[in-house]
Amino acid sequence: MSDSSWIAVDAMGGDEGLSVMLAGVARARRRFEGMKFLLVGDEAAIRDGLKNHPNLSSNAEIVHAPDIVGSSETAGRALRRAKTTSMGIAIDCVKQGRAGAAVSSGNTGALMAMAKLALRTMPGIDRPALAALLPSLGANDAVMLDLGANTECDARNLMQFAVMGAAYARTMLDLESPRVALLNIGSEDQKGTEEIRDAAQGLRAATHLPLRFTGFIEGNQLSRGDVDVIVCDGFSGNIALKTAEGTARFVADLLKRAFTSSVRSKIGFLISRPATELLRDHLDPNNHNGAVFLGLNGLVVKSHGGANELGVATAIGAAAKMVQADLARRIATDLGNFEKQTS
Amino acid sequence: MSDSSWIAVDAMGGDEGLSVMLAGVARARRRFEGMKFLLVGDEAAIRDGLKNHPNLSSNAEIVHAPDIVGSSETAGRALRRAKTTSMGIAIDCVKQGRAGAAVSSGNTGALMAMAKLALRTMPGIDRPALAALLPSLGANDAVMLDLGANTECDARNLMQFAVMGAAYARTMLDLESPRVALLNIGSEDQKGTEEIRDAAQGLRAATHLPLRFTGFIEGNQLSRGDVDVIVCDGFSGNIALKTAEGTARFVADLLKRAFTSSVRSKIGFLISRPATELLRDHLDPNNHNGAVFLGLNGLVVKSHGGANELGVATAIGAAAKMVQADLARRIATDLGNFEKQTS
Numbered sequence: 001m002s003d004s005s006w007i008a009v010d011a012m013g014g015d016e017g018l019s020v021m022l023a024g025v026a027r028a029r030r031r032f033e034g035m036k037f038l039l040v041g042d043e044a045a046i047r048d049g050l051k052n053h054p055n056l057s058s059n060a061e062i063v064h065a066p067d068i069v070g071s072s073e074t075a076g077r078a079l080r081r082a083k084t085t086s087m088g089i090a091i092d093c094v095k096q097g098r099a100g101a102a103v104s105s106g107n108t109g110a111l112m113a114m115a116k117l118a119l120r121t122m123p124g125i126d127r128p129a130l131a132a133l134l135p136s137l138g139a140n141d142a143v144m145l146d147l148g149a150n151t152e153c154d155a156r157n158l159m160q161f162a163v164m165g166a167a168y169a170r171t172m173l174d175l176e177s178p179r180v181a182l183l184n185i186g187s188e189d190q191k192g193t194e195e196i197r198d199a200a201q202g203l204r205a206a207t208h209l210p211l212r213f214t215g216f217i218e219g220n221q222l223s224r225g226d227v228d229v230i231v232c233d234g235f236s237g238n239i240a241l242k243t244a245e246g247t248a249r250f251v252a253d254l255l256k257r258a259f260t261s262s263v264r265s266k267i268g269f270l271i272s273r274p275a276t277e278l279l280r281d282h283l284d285p286n287n288h289n290g291a292v293f294l295g296l297n298g299l300v301v302k303s304h305g306g307a308n309e310l311g312v313a314t315a316i317g318a319a320a321k322m323v324q325a326d327l328a329r330r331i332a333t334d335l336g337n338f339e340k341q342t343s
Numbered sequence: 344m345s346d347s348s349w350i351a352v353d354a355m356g357g358d359e360g361l362s363v364m365l366a367g368v369a370r371a372r373r374r375f376e377g378m379k380f381l382l383v384g385d386e387a388a389i390r391d392g393l394k395n396h397p398n399l400s401s402n403a404e405i406v407h408a409p410d411i412v413g414s415s416e417t418a419g420r421a422l423r424r425a426k427t428t429s430m431g432i433a434i435d436c437v438k439q440g441r442a443g444a445a446v447s448s449g450n451t452g453a454l455m456a457m458a459k460l461a462l463r464t465m466p467g468i469d470r471p472a473l474a475a476l477l478p479s480l481g482a483n484d485a486v487m488l489d490l491g492a493n494t495e496c497d498a499r500n501l502m503q504f505a506v507m508g509a510a511y512a513r514t515m516l517d518l519e520s521p522r523v524a525l526l527n528i529g530s531e532d533q534k535g536t537e538e539i540r541d542a543a544q545g546l547r548a549a550t551h552l553p554l555r556f557t558g559f560i561e562g563n564q565l566s567r568g569d570v571d572v573i574v575c576d577g578f579s580g581n582i583a584l585k586t587a588e589g590t591a592r593f594v595a596d597l598l599k600r601a602f603t604s605s606v607r608s609k610i611g612f613l614i615s616r617p618a619t620e621l622l623r624d625h626l627d628p629n630n631h632n633g634a635v636f637l638g639l640n641g642l643v644v645k646s647h648g649g650a651n652e653l654g655v656a657t658a659i660g661a662a663a664k665m666v667q668a669d670l671a672r673r674i675a676t677d678l679g680n681f682e683k684q685t686s
Contacts, residue, residue, distance in 0.1 A: 072531065137596060148528050151536055185491050185581040188415065193494055193578065219585030223593035232582075235536065238528040239579050240586045242562030247590035250566040253480060254625060255598070258618040265618035272611025275601040282597060 005034060007101055007319050008093035011041035012068045012086040014105025014312075015305045018042075018049055021105065024312020025060070026053035031313065032320055038063050038093050041086040065089045069110045071305065078110035079117060087111060091118045094298040100323035101299035103290075103316055105307055112149050115293055115300040122332050124339050125295035126150075129161050130234070130302065131168055132241070132291035135282060138225020140173045145231065147291060148238035155198035158182065158231055159342070160335065162203055164294040165229035166211035167334045171325040172318075175228055177210060181217035183232035183240065191216065195233075208341055210334065219243075248283050286311030290318035292327075295335075299328055348377060350444055350662055351436035354384035354392075355411045355429040357448025357655075358648045361385075361392055364448065367655020368403070369396040374656065375663055381406050381436050384429040408432045412453045414648065421453035422460060430454060434461045437641040443666035444642035446633075446659050448650055455492050458636055458643040465675050467682050468638035469493075472504050473577070473645065474511055475634035477587070478625060481568020483516045488574065490634060491581035498541035501525065501574055502685070503678065505546055507637040508572035509554035510677045514668040515661075518571055520553060524560035526575035526583065534559065538576075551684055553677065562586075591626050629654030633661035635670075638678075642671055 011021045018041065025037055036059045039046050043064040050056055065086040069078045082088030087106045093099040095118045104111050108130075116128060131145035143165045150157060162180050169178035182200055184192040189200070196216075203213040217227055219240055232240065259269040269276070281287060289311040291302045299322050303315035322328075354364045361384065368380055379402045382389050386407040393399055408429040412421045425431030430449050436442040438461045447454050451473075459471060474488035486508045493500060505523050512521035525543055527535040532543070539559075546556040560570055562583055575583065602612040612619070624630060632654040634645045642665050646658035665671075 074533075137593065151528070183582065185494070185578055185585075190417075219582045219587075220589030220592070222586060222589055224589070235528055236579060236582050239526065239562045239575075240582050242528075243565060243583045243586040244562075244590045246563030246565055246567070247587045248594055249563070250480065251591055251594045251626065254622050255619075258622040259615060261618050261621070265615040268611045268613070268615025268618070270611070271614065272602060272608040275604050275608035275611070276598075278604070279597050279601040283594065 006036045006038055006099040007103060007316060007323070008038040008040055008063070008090040008099035009316065010086045010090040010102065010104035010106055011039045011046055012065070013107070014303065014307065015071065016308065018045055020309055021312055022046070022049045022053055023309040024307070025316060026056055027309055027313035028316035028320070029055055029059065032317060035320055036060065038090070038099050040065050040090040040093065042066070063089060063093065069106050071107055073107055073110055075109045075113035078107065079113050082114050082118065088114050091115050091300060094300065095119055101301055101319040103301045103303055103319050105303040105305055105312065108148065108302055111300065111302055112293060115296055119296040119298040119300070122295050122297060122335055124335060125160060126157070128293035128295040129164060130291050131165060131294050133288055134222060134230070134241070134244070135288060136223045136225040140175070140228065141288070142222070142227060143169050143173070143229045144237060144241065145294065146234040146237050147241050148234045149293065150234040152235070153195060153233035155195050155202060158195065158199035158233070159202050159206070160295070160338070161231045162211065162213070162229065163209060163334050163338045164331050165231060166209070167331045168294060168327065169228045170210065171327050171330055172321060173228065177212050178228035179214050179226070180211045180229040180231060181214045181227040183230055183236055184216035184218065187216045187218065202342070206338070206341060209338060245285060252283070287314060290315035292318070292322060294331060297328065299323060349379045349381055349442040350446060350659060350666070351381040351383055351406070351433040351442035352659065353429045353433040353445065353447035353449055354382045354389055355408070356450070357646065357650065358414065359651065361388055363652055364655055365389070365392045365396055366652040367650070368659060369399055370652055370656035371659035371663070372398055372402065375660060378663055379403070381433070381442050383408050383433040383436065385409070406432060406436065412449050414450050416450055416453055418452045418456035421450065422456050425457050425461065431457050434458050434643060437643065438462055444644055444662040446644045446646055446662050448646040448648055448655065451491065451645055454643065454645055455636060458639055462639040462641040462643070465638050465640060465678055467678060468503060469500070471636040471638040472507060473634050474508060474637050475584070476631055477565060477573070477584070478631060479566045479568040483518070483571065484631070485565070485568070485570060486512050486516070486572045487580060487584065488637065489577040489580050490584050491577045492636065493577040495578070496538060496576035498538050498545060501538065501542035501576070502545050502549070503638070503681070504574045505554065505556070505572065506552060506677050506681045507674050508574060509552070510674045511637060511670065512571045513553065514670050514673055515664060516571060520555050521571035522557050522569070523554045523572040523574060524557045524570040526573055526579055527559035527561065530559050530561065545685070549681070549684060552681060588628060595626070630657060633658035635661070635665060637674060640671065642666060
């Protein structure tokens with residue numbers, strides 16, 4: 001089995017390069033005691049970069065990888081170079097049991113393809129689903145999946161996402177019986193595609209699952225805090241997540257324009273600054289970084305390509321929490337029960 | 344042909360009732376000189392309500408309708424009552440040429456079904472597409488369609504939406520050659536569903552259309568002002584639009600919390616207030632109200648069910664602009680050229 005105290009980090013992935021990845025690791029190490037890291041990438045460059053982070057000297061090992069997966073490389077090409085790239089070798093560390101999870105800021109498509117080939121999907125799962133946390137007005141964030149791994153989904157896929165998302169919410173958000181909803185374009189029974197209506201019927205019937213199915217949720221309710229798990233196909237999920245990100249930035253840009261439009265508003269802004277900075281923190285995607293592929297026999301966490309040091313540390317922290325909670329095993333158990341109940 | 348100075352208003356539809364509809368009509372009348380209204384609904388109630396709006400006395404006529412379409416009524420049931428309901432009769436005023444456009448705040452599904460049956464779709468169009476304007480950081484708003492009328496779309500549907508959306512942008516936003524993009528989950532050619540990839544190929548090939556196809560756009564770019572027309576299937580479009588609305592409200596709620604979190608921040612807020620009120624205006628959905636069904640032989644405008652007086656006036660203003668610009672005819676011309684070029 002995997003050694004839960006080690007996290008394999010693809011040190012070369014991401015738009016911001018090695019120095020941000022190492023700074024993120026060092027920051028995570030300061031926040032979480034007892035964590036150890038396999039830093040996968042160019043040995044000489046990593047050794048050089050570590051000079052700036054003495055706090056990693058006793059708890060990080062370098063795993064040399066001669067190659068890098070490009071940011072726009074196709075999954076097919078990346079797969080053929082799994083044995084020489086930092087991304088491929090980081091995932092292999094999980095497969096070999098050297099690490100409890102792998103974290104990469106690299107190309108999502110390549111990461112999914114490599115993780116799937118190396119770790120294999122759980123019984124009954126065709127493709128892993130990408131899950132992330134969404135900020136909300138409620139007591140806890142909401143889990144949302146799938147966020148782009150599965151462009152088209154049938155009813156059974158959606159039901160499996162519900163089971164996996166609920167296991168994630170129970171483990172990571174400490175909820176006993178998470179409220180689960182399907183993303184749809186209306187709340188009435190007859191709304192949406194056949195796949196969604198069938199999934200709703202199936203979830204309503206599967207009363208023995210450790211979740212509460214609450215029906216359909218619309219795009220304007222995602223952040224209200226009314227549900228804990230939002231289930232959708234990867235196309236809609238990707239559109240919704242990115243639209244939410246874009247709209248939050250749009251409103252922030254308009255706010256900046258408004259506050260700098262006159263001397264009076266500038267003064268008001270300066271006075272309110274401590275409050276608006278709290279808000280900025282709350283909305284900063286770096287504070288919510290770390291999506292995970294669910295349905296694999298092992299944990300692979302996707303950090304945003306543009307994540308900064310804080311974002312990388314957040315993703316690593318999420319990975320550590322998943323490892324400690326043994327998330328992959330809990331999902332396997334729940335999926336097994338689901339397959340038994342519905343087959 | 345239709346008399347362009349008259350607008351038929353379903354006075355009974357919407358969550359806010361007759362008084363808000365009439366106040367909206369009166370407000371629109373003050374803003375747009377020369378507009379005349381057919382107020383469709385319960386004659387006695389409308390006559391009573393008009394006492395509060397003397398400015399409508401000389402330019403509004405009442406068209407009696409004994410019945411109302413319920414807010415959660417199925418389209419099938421509503422269709423059977425087209426001849427007695429305020430919604431059905433308002434649409435019939437367009438069909439009979441008594442009005443240039445109909446405006447309703449009622450049930451969207453019923454409105455689409457009734458409009459389609461009474462006005463019929465243009466040649467080559469299976470179902471009308473719902474289009475609306477999205478606020479952006481650019482010089483103009485962006486047109487987005489479909490927003491929920493067509494849950495599933497093939498490549499040809501998406502290409503027709505592009506042609507109709509471009510005609511809308513040319514007419515309503517005064518753009519000569521609008522920039523058109525397809526909503527997708529990535530910008531690379533191989534991303535998304537087969538339907539989207541085929542539509543992109545078709546739009547790239549159709550170089551004689553009065554539009555500039557710019558490729559794919561992701562959810563986080565909707566408000567950047569980089570494109571004028573955003574084309575998508577009704578499911579994704581509904582999810583994206585509602586997610587944008589919900590996120591804007593979410594950020595506003597967080598901002599309110601931040602500003603009221605301390606005496607200091609409250610003072611700062613009061614000082615900045617004129618600036619933040621401009622922002623609130625800019626984001627108020629009532630200032631962007633008025634979606635339109637494109638691809639019908641006549642204009643039917645959907646006002647948001649929860650629109651206030653300002654929102655109803657905005658939707659009526661949009662309808663008036665569409666009538667004056669002869670939008671339906673311009674779309675018919677462009678669609679005809681498109682069918683000739685691609686068949």
